[in-house]
Each structure stands twice: as structure tokens, then as C-alpha cells.
Amino acid sequence: MPHFYSVKEAVFPFNKFPGVDPILSPEMKSTGEVMGSGDTFAEAFFKAQLGAGEAIPGLTGERKAFLSVREPDKTGIIEVGRSLLALGFTLCATRGTAAALEAAGLAVEHVNKVYEGRPHIVDLLKNDEIAYIVNTTEGRQAINDSSVIRRTALSRKVPYATTLAGANAVCMALEYGRGDYGAAPSGSACRSKSMNKVPMTVAGERSLREELDHLKSEARPQVIAAIAEAREHGDLKENAEYHAAREQQGFIEGRIQEIESKLSVAQVIDVTKLPKTGKVIFGVTVSLLNLDTDAEVTYRIVGEDEANIKSGRISVTSPIARALIGKEEGDVVVVKTPGGDVEYEVGSVEHL
Incomplete structure (x- = not known):
């Protein structure tokens, strides 16, 4: 029997389909899977969420959680609260969930x-006042009523649990992240959603702005012209060119919204202007020596959003980056991977 836990997490491309309701349904397909491993379930779940790029609540700062659950979950939500x-x-x-929490003596x-x-x-979500959501529903009407909450949470990158089991798992992961389940990962990448700022390099910002300019000045006018031309063919129901152009327009407008949202919360950091410590x-830019393979x-x-391992760019939320943050030249770091621990010695640290 293995002496560790592994949690597999699906990766869904919700950011490619703005406006879609992210509630799970039978027809959903993921674009990949990641796995987190650790000595405890909490550690494994924590790493799986980070690996999948899933938002998890911040560990520090002022944080407010929104709870709204179906009647059968009113008892279970008390422990989550x-x-x-x-x-x-x-x-x-x-109102109903608050009554259950207040009856249990919890401030809400x-x-x-x-x-x-x-x-x-x-309104609270749009004002960045909510850091975490637990919302369970049942019945077609309740699911439809809560769809706007899920869509807004997705666009604002607010973590969202739709089951009590998921909510409890997130709480365990947060307890691990702050050290209650053992040593927390070095340089924890969880950021407070109340701060709502995402680090980005100067090159990353430039790339997004260039793409945004292209979409607005070239791609958008082109697809509008294509739609107008397709309309002239008549009978829109059987007009393949019209429907293809409208679909393309949806992707373009969705990408424009996505880029504008990313830029609005970006904290652009020019490392060349920071002290070289x-x-x-x-x-x-850091060079590493693998002590096992040299x-x-x-x-x-x-x-x-800038990470590309083939180009040598790793996300600040990746396991290796979290292990490296705060280390100096000559330090040895241990990176936990599904295949076991890997030791690296930090070589040069350059501000390029």
C-alpha cells in the first residue's frame, strides 16, 4: 500500500468560453488532467488545484465567504462555516442558510x-468583496437562478464549490497551506482575492496588449464585414457562412473580454528595476543544476498566463517556482514531483 495520497484533477477550458455556465454536466469534457501527491489528502488536493490552475481562496487578508445551500445540506454547511x-x-x-448558521451560533x-x-x-462579486463561494442547488429552477452567480464567479476568478464534499476538501487544503497539516509549500502561490492583483511581466503585458490591439483593429472589423456579406446571401437558417462568422465573432469578443479582464487586475513587475539581491x-531568470543527473x-x-515550459518560462504557481522563491545562489531546493523528490542547486539569478 503506498504511503502517500494522490488526487487527480480535471482541467476545463472555461476561460475559452466566456458566459458559459460552469456547472458540471454529462456532456462536459476536460482538456487534460493533473495529479497532486502528498503525505496527506489535504496536501495532495492542494497541489492538484494549483496544478490545474484552479483558483483557491487566499491564505491572508480580509476574506469573505458566501454560503447558500439546498435544504438537505443545511446541517452539513455548519461544519464548513x-x-x-x-x-x-x-x-x-x-436567508435560509444564514438561519441555519445562526442557529448553530455562527456569526453571519x-x-x-x-x-x-x-x-x-x-453585486458583492463584482465589487471584489467575495473570496470564496459554496453554493449547492437542486432542481432546474434553482440551477437556472444561480447560473449568473457561477458565471460571475468564473469571470472574477473567485473559487466556487458546488458540493459540501468539495467545500470540506478546500478547507482542508487551506489548513495545509497555512501549515496546520505540516509545513506549507515554500512561497505559497495562493493570493488573496480581496487584493485581486495578478503578477505579470512587462513582456507578458506587452504581448496581451498587442493581441488586444489586433483583435479590436483588425479581427473585429473583418468578422463584422463577413457577417454583413453573409447576410446578403439571404435565408440565415441555412446560411453556413453567416453562422460560421457569428461563431467566430463570439470567440473574438470573448477573447477581448478575457484580455481586458486580465489587464485590469494585472500587477506589472519590471524585474530589471528591482534591487539585485x-x-x-x-x-x-534562474539557472539550476539537477543534483541527481547533473x-x-x-x-x-x-x-x-505567460508560462511556456518549452520556452523556459514557468508559472509562479508551479511547484518548482514555489520551491525557488526566496532562495539564493548556492542554495539547494527539493521539488516534490509525482515521481519523487528532485534536488536542484540554485546557480545564477539574473534580472533580465
Whole structure:
């Protein structure tokens, strides 16, 4: 029997389909899978979420969790609420869930459902006041009513649990991340959603702005012209050119929204203007020596959306980057991988 836990996580391309309801359904297909391994389930789950690029609540700062669950889950949500309070969250909930939490002696703020009037939960999400959501539903009407919450949470990159089991797993992962289940990962990559800032290099920002300019000045006018031309052919129901152009327009507009959202929360860091202390920080280029194979590799630590392992760019949230942050030239780091621990010696640290 293995003396470790492994958690497999599916990777879904929700960011490619803005406006889609991310609730799980039978027709969903993932674009890949990742696996996290650790000495405990909490550690394995924590690493799996990071590996899949899933947002998880921040470990520090002011954080508010929104809870709204179906009637059968009212008892189980109490333990989730206690765990979140112990982790430093404040709680807000819809009327029925709040009543269950208050009956158990937990402090909770009341918040309106969308159809109950403003300010409601979607307003709080858009104002970046919510760091985590637990929302379980049943029945077609309830699922439809909560779809706007899921879509808004997705666009704002707010972590979202749709089952009590998932909510409890996230709480365990957060407890591990802050050290309650043993040593937390070096340079934990969990950022507070209340801060709502994402590190990005100057090159990464430039690339996004160039793509955005191309989409707005060239791709958008071209597809508008194609739609107008296709309309002239008549009978839109059987007009393949028209439907293809409209589909392309949807992708273009979705990508424009995605880029604008990324840029609005970007914290652009120019590493060339930071003091050269010899320590590994975001944006530096670091050379490493694999002490097992004597192979040398060079990586640049970049933002999540800039990472490209083939080009030597690794995400600041990757296991190796988390192990390197804060280390200096000559230090030895141990990176946990599914195949076992790998030791690297830090060589040069350059601000390029």
C-alpha cells in the first residue's frame, strides 16, 4: 500500500468560453488532467488545484465567504462555516442558510439572492468583496437562478464549490497551506482575492496588449464585414457562412473580454528595476543544476498566463517556482514531483 495520497484533477477550458455556465454536466469534457501527491489528502488536493490552475481562496487578508445551500445540506454547511471562520474568513449567506448558521451560533451577514433586490450576491462579486463561494442547488429552477452567480464567479476568478464534499476538501487544503497539516509549500502561490492583483511581466503585458490591439483593429472589423456579406446571401437558417462568422465573432469578443479582464487586475513587475539581491523573486531568470543527473536548466519565473515550459518560462504557481522563491545562489531546493523528490542547486539569478 503506498504511503502517500494522490488526487487527480480535471482541467476545463472555461476561460475559452466566456458566459458559459460552469456547472458540471454529462456532456462536459476536460482538456487534460493533473495529479497532486502528498503525505496527506489535504496536501495532495492542494497541489492538484494549483496544478490545474484552479483558483483557491487566499491564505491572508480580509476574506469573505458566501454560503447558500439546498435544504438537505443545511446541517452539513455548519461544519464548513466553522472551518472557514477558523481560517479567518467572515461569512455571508442567503436567508435560509444564514438561519441555519445562526442557529448553530455562527456569526453571519445576510445577503440577498439576485431576484430579492439589490445589493445582492452578484453585486458583492463584482465589487471584489467575495473570496470564496459554496453554493449547492437542486432542481432546474434553482440551477437556472444561480447560473449568473457561477458565471460571475468564473469571470472574477473567485473559487466556487458546488458540493459540501468539495467545500470540506478546500478547507482542508487551506489548513495545509497555512501549515496546520505540516509545513506549507515554500512561497505559497495562493493570493488573496480581496487584493485581486495578478503578477505579470512587462513582456507578458506587452504581448496581451498587442493581441488586444489586433483583435479590436483588425479581427473585429473583418468578422463584422463577413457577417454583413453573409447576410446578403439571404435565408440565415441555412446560411453556413453567416453562422460560421457569428461563431467566430463570439470567440473574438470573448477573447477581448478575457484580455481586458486580465489587464485590469494585472500587477506589472519590471524585474530589471528591482534591487539585485541574489534571491529568487518573480520575474528573474534562474539557472539550476539537477543534483541527481547533473543536467542544467534555465527558467524564467512568470505569471500564470505567460508560462511556456518549452520556452523556459514557468508559472509562479508551479511547484518548482514555489520551491525557488526566496532562495539564493548556492542554495539547494527539493521539488516534490509525482515521481519523487528532485534536488536542484540554485546557480545564477539574473534580472533580465
